[in-house]
Amino acid sequence: MHTTQILALDPEFGAQLGKGIGAIALYAIVGLALILAGFYAIDWTTPGKLSDLVRTGKPNAVLITSAGLVSMAFIIVLAITSSASDLTAGLITSLVYGLLGIIVQVAAVRILEWATRINIGEVIQAEKFTPASVVVAAAHVALGLVVAVAIS
Template sequence: MSELVNGLLATLAYGVIGTALMALGFLLVDLATPGKLRELIWVQGNRNASILLASGLLGVGAIITTAIITSDSDMAVGLMSTVVFGLAGLALMSVAFVLLDLATPGKLGEILASPEPHPAVWVSASVHIAVGAIIAASIT
């Protein structure tokens, strides 16, 4: 019975950390795009903003999942590594977004908040997912 309780506690702890990291990811994408992300996606139905947010959440999810799978039997160390790698992934995704913005014409955040579908969103989404995959693969 204690294994069940320990497993449940670990699940809840990892779930809280994962949810908090994804919420932070939401806030970072919200900062990168003009306007309110909730308004853009849920009220205006902006596909560009939806794809950008979804890719960021997928990247963070890959990092968190890998950190959990590779964590030791020591729950405290596993939780800490999930936080550290999750934050590193969010930071690197943000840096990659800024670098992509510098390398492209116009302001990437404004382009991605545009109501018209734009191919730049697929490039940005690919960067998010690739950075998430790179961080996930580097976790040992």
């Protein structure tokens, strides 16, 4: 005897799906805003016009900017996961921790550059790869991880 079973979705499935799609869109907006804010904070505190240096392919500017963006993503992701069960709290937490992360990261990287006597303006404007840019990029990623883990 063959029994046919009909699969039915939970009556709340549509509402849950809509809420999930909305949450993704809102987190994407907050995340993009924070990443842009992080980029402009790095640009503002770095000698030279960072967007121009990246656009023209200065290898050190590209490396340092990329590391800064990745480190901001760490902070944003951990802020989201630390309060994933509550959308409003998650969005607020992401925004507050993200902004704090930008401030801490930029300040700490500038202090590290001062301590190591790296002339960041000279490094990011160089036409050729400069090993010192790896130190600055690593500082961005390391500090992003530290701030991200502190959030969770």
